[in-house]
Amino acid sequence: MVDRVEKNSVRTVLIVEHEVLVRMPIAQYLRECGYRVIEAVDVNEALTVLTDSPLVIDVVFTATDFAGGPDGFALTQWIRTHRPEVRAVMAGTVKRSAKIAGDLCEDGPMLQKPYHASDVENWIRRLMAARDADST
Amino acid sequence: MAGNPDPTTDFFTLPARSREIRQVSTSSQTEAPHPILVVEDEVLLRLDLADQLRRSGFHVIEADSADEAVALLEHMHITTIVTDLRMPGSIDGRELVIWTRRRFPNVKIIVVSAHAEPFGQAAPDAILSKPVRFERLLQTLRQISPPAEPT
Numbered sequence: 001m002v003d004r005v006e007k008n009s010v011r012t013v014l015i016v017e018h019e020v021l022v023r024m025p026i027a028q029y030l031r032e033c034g035y036r037v038i039e040a041v042d043v044n045e046a047l048t049v050l051t052d053s054p055l056v057i058d059v060v061f062t063a064t065d066f067a068g069g070p071d072g073f074a075l076t077q078w079i080r081t082h083r084p085e086v087r088a089v090m091a092g093t094v095k096r097s098a099k100i101a102g103d104l105c106e107d108g109p110m111l112q113k114p115y116h117a118s119d120v121e122n123w124i125r126r127l128m129a130a131r132d133a134d135s136t
Numbered sequence: 137m138a139g140n141p142d143p144t145t146d147f148f149t150l151p152a153r154s155r156e157i158r159q160v161s162t163s164s165q166t167e168a169p170h171p172i173l174v175v176e177d178e179v180l181l182r183l184d185l186a187d188q189l190r191r192s193g194f195h196v197i198e199a200d201s202a203d204e205a206v207a208l209l210e211h212m213h214i215t216t217i218v219t220d221l222r223m224p225g226s227i228d229g230r231e232l233v234i235w236t237r238r239r240f241p242n243v244k245i246i247v248v249s250a251h252a253e254p255f256g257q258a259a260p261d262a263i264l265s266k267p268v269r270f271e272r273l274l275q276t277l278r279q280i281s282p283p284a285e286p287t
Contacts, residue, residue: 021208038183041179053183055183
């Protein structure tokens with residue numbers, strides 16, 4: 001199983017996002033900013049990580065809406081109650097996701113952005129546009 | 137837009153400096169030039185495997201289902217897949233293998249599963265039984281993956 005991480009050595013972000021073409025670029029960007037990034041596709045997976053994994057999670061970065069299950073609001077409420085030491089941030093749009101990622105990067109272990117968060121937003125939009133074009 | 141043929145249009149090219157940020161492996165692993173796609177629906181298994189691969193110097197992308205894997209394969213330049221077979225979704229891991237063989241025949245495929253499935257002519261490059269020893273997976277990746285490009 002994954003080794004327990006010293007809290008101040010590498011900071012860990014748990015991303016909770018059901019859309020893989022949004023989740024992957026955000027996760028990639030935050031890894032390049034020096035974070036250890038854990039990916040969950042919904043709130044149930046996030047709760048499994050928070051309760052059953054030995055990893056120390058510093059930040060939970062969650063979408064707001066998840067089809068057919070608990071939403072980001074429920075997750076942040078759970079965190080406030082059961083893991084008050086964990087910082088929870090919610091993103092409702094691609095633009096906000098990229099901005100939050102950029103802010104986390106500035107506060108992150110590397111203290112310097114490898115590239116601008118607007119590049120992340122553009123990458124996500126390009127991926128999703130390509131997917132939408134493929135499906136028509 | 138096809139994911140694999142043209143990395144300049146569908147794969148975000150990282151600035152050269154960012155490559156230095158990746159964790160340096162203590163082994164003799166040579167980092168794969170393109171990401172390994174790990175497909176596993178059980179989140180703790182997925183994060184453990186992805187974490188071990190990253191610690192070994194690989195660039196890893198994660199999918200929790202065959203459906204997510206298809207979306208990533210269509211729009212990313214991926215050369216290797218490590219996949220479970222039995223996963224919920226509109227298609228399962230076996231169908232992912234068959235689809236990938238047809239759509240992207242150059243992608244290397246390693247199946248990691250507790251179950252045996254028939255693949256016919258669309259057989260993966262390797263099949264490892266769960267629970268898989270990580271060293272065994274590394275050995276298999278070295279055997280089937282294309283050589284890394286010089287940096």
